[in-house]
Amino acid sequence: MQDEFKVTSAPGRGRTALLRLHGSLDARTAPLLLEKSAEVQANGQNLVLNLAGVSFVGSSGIGALLILVEQFQEQSGKVRLAALSPAAEAVVKLLSLDELLAIDRTEDEALEALER
Amino acid sequence: MSAPSAVPERPTPTAEQEREAEDLYRRGLAALSAQRPDDALRYWELAWSIDPRHAGVCTALEREYLMRGMEAFAAGRLDDATALWQKVLRLDPAEPRALAYLARARMQRDRTRELIGKE
Amino acid sequence: MTAERAARRSAGTAAAPARPLPARAVRPVMSLRWIVSLAMVALTVVVGGGVGAIAERRARAELTAEIETRLRLEARNLALTSASALLTDYPELTLVPLVRQMQSRQPELAWVVVVDRNGVIHGHSDVRRLGTLYVPPAGLELRSTAGAAQETLQANAGILMASAPILHPGGQVLGEAHVALRRASIERRLAGARRQQFVALAVFLMAGVGAAFLLSARLLRPLGALRAGIERIGAGDLDTRLALDDRTEIGRLAEAVNAMASDLKRAQAQRAERERLAHEMELAQRIQRSLVAPGRTVAGPFVIESAQRPATEVGGDYVDVFELPDGGIGLAIADVSGKGLAGCLVTSMLSALLRAFRTTHLSPAAMLATLDERMRELLPRGSFVTMFYGILEPGAGRLRYASAGHNPPLVYRARQRTATWAPAGGLPLGASRAKVTRVVREELVELEPGDALIQFTDGISEALDRAGREQFGLERMAQRVCAAAPEGAAAIRQALDDAVTAWRGERPPFDDETVLVVCREGTAAGGGVGDDEALSLLDEATRRGRRLRLPASLAALVRIDDWLADCPVLRDLGGLERECLRAALREACANVVEHGQLRDGEDGLELWWLEGDGPAGVTDAGTDAGPAVAPDPAAAVARGHFLLRDQGVPFRPDDWRPTDFHDRRVWRRGRGFGLDLIHRAMERVDYHPGTPAGNLTIMAFGRPGARAGREEIRHAG
Numbered sequence A: 001m002q003d004e005f006k007v008t009s010a011p012g013r014g015r016t017a018l019l020r021l022h023g024s025l026d027a028r029t030a031p032l033l034l035e036k037s038a039e040v041q042a043n044g045q046n047l048v049l050n051l052a053g054v055s056f057v058g059s060s061g062i063g064a065l066l067i068l069v070e071q072f073q074e075q076s077g078k079v080r081l082a083a084l085s086p087a088a089e090a091v092v093k094l095l096s097l098d099e100l101l102a103i104d105r106t107e108d109e110a111l112e113a114l115e116r
Numbered sequence B: 001m002s003a004p005s006a007v008p009e010r011p012t013p014t015a016e017q018e019r020e021a022e023d024l025y026r027r028g029l030a031a032l033s034a035q036r037p038d039d040a041l042r043y044w045e046l047a048w049s050i051d052p053r054h055a056g057v058c059t060a061l062e063r064e065y066l067m068r069g070m071e072a073f074a075a076g077r078l079d080d081a082t083a084l085w086q087k088v089l090r091l092d093p094a095e096p097r098a099l100a101y102l103a104r105a106r107m108q109r110d111r112t113r114e115l116i117g118k119e
Numbered sequence C: 001m002t003a004e005r006a007a008r009r010s011a012g013t014a015a016a017p018a019r020p021l022p023a024r025a026v027r028p029v030m031s032l033r034w035i036v037s038l039a040m041v042a043l044t045v046v047v048g049g050g051v052g053a054i055a056e057r058r059a060r061a062e063l064t065a066e067i068e069t070r071l072r073l074e075a076r077n078l079a080l081t082s083a084s085a086l087l088t089d090y091p092e093l094t095l096v097p098l099v100r101q102m103q104s105r106q107p108e109l110a111w112v113v114v115v116d117r118n119g120v121i122h123g124h125s126d127v128r129r130l131g132t133l134y135v136p137p138a139g140l141e142l143r144s145t146a147g148a149a150q151e152t153l154q155a156n157a158g159i160l161m162a163s164a165p166i167l168h169p170g171g172q173v174l175g176e177a178h179v180a181l182r183r184a185s186i187e188r189r190l191a192g193a194r195r196q197q198f199v200a201l202a203v204f205l206m207a208g209v210g211a212a213f214l215l216s217a218r219l220l221r222p223l224g225a226l227r228a229g230i231e232r233i234g235a236g237d238l239d240t241r242l243a244l245d246d247r248t249e250i251g252r253l254a255e256a257v258n259a260m261a262s263d264l265k266r267a268q269a270q271r272a273e274r275e276r277l278a279h280e281m282e283l284a285q286r287i288q289r290s291l292v293a294p295g296r297t298v299a300g301p302f303v304i305e306s307a308q309r310p311a312t313e314v315g316g317d318y319v320d321v322f323e324l325p326d327g328g329i330g331l332a333i334a335d336v337s338g339k340g341l342a343g344c345l346v347t348s349m350l351s352a353l354l355r356a357f358r359t360t361h362l363s364p365a366a367m368l369a370t371l372d373e374r375m376r377e378l379l380p381r382g383s384f385v386t387m388f389y390g391i392l393e394p395g396a397g398r399l400r401y402a403s404a405g406h407n408p409p410l411v412y413r414a415r416q417r418t419a420t421w422a423p424a425g426g427l428p429l430g431a432s433r434a435k436v437t438r439v440v441r442e443e444l445v446e447l448e449p450g451d452a453l454i455q456f457t458d459g460i461s462e463a464l465d466r467a468g469r470e471q472f473g474l475e476r477m478a479q480r481v482c483a484a485a486p487e488g489a490a491a492i493r494q495a496l497d498d499a500v501t502a503w504r505g506e507r508p509p510f511d512d513e514t515v516l517v518v519c520r521e522g523t524a525a526g527g528g529v530g531d532d533e534a535l536s537l538l539d540e541a542t543r544r545g546r547r548l549r550l551p552a553s554l555a556a557l558v559r560i561d562d563w564l565a566d567c568p569v570l571r572d573l574g575g576l577e578r579e580c581l582r583a584a585l586r587e588a589c590a591n592v593v594e595h596g597q598l599r600d601g602e603d604g605l606e607l608w609w610l611e612g613d614g615p616a617g618v619t620d621a622g623t624d625a626g627p628a629v630a631p632d633p634a635a636a637v638a639r640g641h642f643l644l645r646d647q648g649v650p651f652r653p654d655d656w657r658p659t660d661f662h663d664r665r666v667w668r669r670g671r672g673f674g675l676d677l678i679h680r681a682m683e684r685v686d687y688h689p690g691t692p693a694g695n696l697t698i699m700a701f702g703r704p705g706a707r708a709g710r711e712e713i714r715h716a717g
Helices: A030-040 A059-074 A086-094 A107-115 B015-033 B037-050 B055-074 B078-091 B096-116 C003-010 C032-087 C092-105 C183-234 C249-291 C340-357 C364-378 C474-487 C489-504 C531-544 C555-566 C575-595 C664-669 C674-681
Strands: A006-013 A016-025 A046-057 A079-082 C109-116 C121-124 C141-146 C151-155 C159-167 C173-182 C295-299 C302-309 C316-323 C329-336 C385-393 C398-404 C410-413 C418-421 C442-446 C452-456 C513-520 C546-551 C604-611 C640-646 C684-691 C694-701
Touching: A006 A030, A006 A107, A016 A030, A016 A059, A016 A107, A030 A059, A046 A059, A046 A086, A046 A107, A046 C575, A059 A079, A059 A086, A059 C575, A059 C664, A059 C674, A079 A107, A086 C575, A086 C674, B015 B037, B015 B055, B037 B055, B055 B078, B055 B096, B055 C092, B078 B096, B096 C092, C032 C092, C032 C109, C032 C121, C032 C141, C032 C151, C032 C159, C032 C173, C032 C183, C092 C109, C092 C121, C109 C159, C159 C183, C173 C183, C183 C249, C249 C340, C295 C316, C302 C316, C302 C329, C302 C489, C316 C340, C316 C513, C329 C340, C329 C452, C329 C513, C340 C364, C340 C385, C364 C385, C364 C398, C385 C452, C410 C474, C418 C474, C452 C474, C452 C489, C474 C489, C489 C513, C531 C604, C531 C640, C531 C684, C531 C694, C546 C555, C555 C575, C575 C604, C575 C640, C575 C674, C575 C694
Parallel strands: A016 A046, A046 A079
Antiparallel strands: A006 A016, C109 C121, C109 C173, C141 C151, C151 C159, C159 C173, C295 C302, C302 C513, C316 C329, C329 C385, C385 C398, C398 C442, C410 C418, C410 C452, C452 C513, C546 C604, C604 C640, C640 C694, C684 C694
């Protein structure tokens, strides 16, 4: 079942923006994620990505995530992933990226972590 | 220089001679001012020989002799001085200066003979 | 050539005879004598001239004063004498001779005149002036008056005139007497004195010049000796001493030159000593290099390469490869703690002992134990040797080794394309006084085709970078080895050499860089799946496997999810595991779709799941990159093969290397993780493009048994 990929903005906290992802993050949809994240990117701005609704993460999806973490870092922002869906979790762990990415169980935890 | 001969025997000079004497007299003056006293003397002696009565010539000659005599006297040549001054007396026997000079010369000669014992 | 003779030869030309001086262009030199003399002349002239001028002025003044005084006296006397004469009738009779006498006695008088109070001349040396009026000469200036008697002294440019009044005994003025002197006469007298002065000056000048000449000649004579001495020293005769008996600065200069000569001599001796030491060092290095020859040995499929870059200081690294009686190959590498000749001696001891015992001690542990015993006596106190000794059995593909405190060896596994550190330990030789046999453990390494074992000394791992701060390190070593290993022993050796050289930059190596590479050449084909096996797998899959047909489109790949849910055994996998499989399979298919240039609709892919081991001969290989997911205990033995077939353009991602996610550049690129997904999820992946049945990709999936705990390090190539 292929969900329609969408990225929705949700109210963040302080200097942190919040984006919720839905659907399949693959070669076709990865650029959309990057577009959306570029919109909320600003100097010193942080980002929380809620991946609860992500049904599939392909290599392009991983690529997009890594790129956007790097981009935010260049502008002194931090990115945290929250509420990973099983698909997201599987791929992240498969590539051992759980050691390199900031991951929280819930959105709130991620937002709190960035507030500090 | 030939000593002029005694005066009285001479005839009176002619006018021409007077003129000549005058001319010579002037030449003598000129020579004297030209620092040629010997020429002057000669001129005047010649003038006197022509016209012994020329007053200027006589005066000039007297002066000349007196001076030359004084020179000789100062140089210690008493005899020369005496001779020269006696020439003055021939021109004018009563010339007081010449007389005084001669007397002095004589006295000096006597004195010298007295002190040193020679002439 | 004996060492002594060599040392002497390198000690320089201290004892050599003075060589003839090369002809040097002689600059025209101004002799000091001339300078001094000229100076003297100038000085004398100046001084003499100055003094003379001053003296003359004084003389003139004094002379003038004297003459003035005399003139005045004469005027006064004349006046006194004229007083009585003027009272006579004819004063000129007294005065003229008097005046005439005065004048004749002093010819320098310009005139003498006696005048009465009316200005009439009564006494004058020129009788013609008698009786005329006295006219004083022009330009007379009064110079002085004296006395109440109004005696005056006047002068103009040409004459000096003293006048005195002629006084009547009663005090009245009767007239005046003037005596005038020509000034030229004074000048004449002074001129005469000046001429005398000049002559004297000239005489003294010459005398002075002569004296100066002689004096300077005498003072400067030592300079000649000095120069000769310096030239001798310059020619190499450092033993002569200048013996100048001179107490002036020149003598001190001579002493300084002597000091310089002895300093030079000492410096020369020191340099000779240094050269001798350097020569010794060079000798030691040469000996050492002769003991350690780089080389390449081939034994069956095994290629052994050894190489060493000695540091500029003579180190004591040792590496050796030699044949053993039963076809085995002995491999030795050692690091001696001492340097210089001492280290070199230890190395040669080691070499000798090894060669002596190699045929009898066929156990590496035993060899090290014996070496330890022997070396303990011979090693100087405080120095020790770390050593690795191995015996390779080329036929069996096995390497037994033991280590005495040396670095652990690096073992590269071709199939996993990773390198790991094999165990090593033990104490260095000579480190402990106790017998160490127990502590030396023997290890075994099996080398398969493509595998390699690398030993080295810490000159490699501890090489400092350009800035001298960071070490090359074991990680980098392993990376380089992994990258070069597929190309064999020489490539590994070269890669390490290049890497360390580049790391160091311009810095010279501080320690010997020694490396020993043992490589079983060949591709890691054995144990994998060959084309024939692939085809028979395909056969079996067609018969009993689970198939999925896919059109050649990325969008269609989502069908894999449902298909997986249907596959036997796989459907029992845990959620995360299944997600991993899903991701991996979709990637594999996506690759084929993209690279195989399949035309949508017409061509397609086929994906099979074949449960079980597959055809005989397929052994369980190690994981490419084991998943970090904990295995589901219920599905502990889920294994089988996925087969992927397409008829598109054959391709083979041969040059894939595992991505190093620690490198942030990789993140920025954001691409190329597909193969990582596949390789991590699967045990192994084999590509068989262009088989009769099409392009095949075989992915072995399964869970290995628990591994016997050697530490593994995953390295990106």
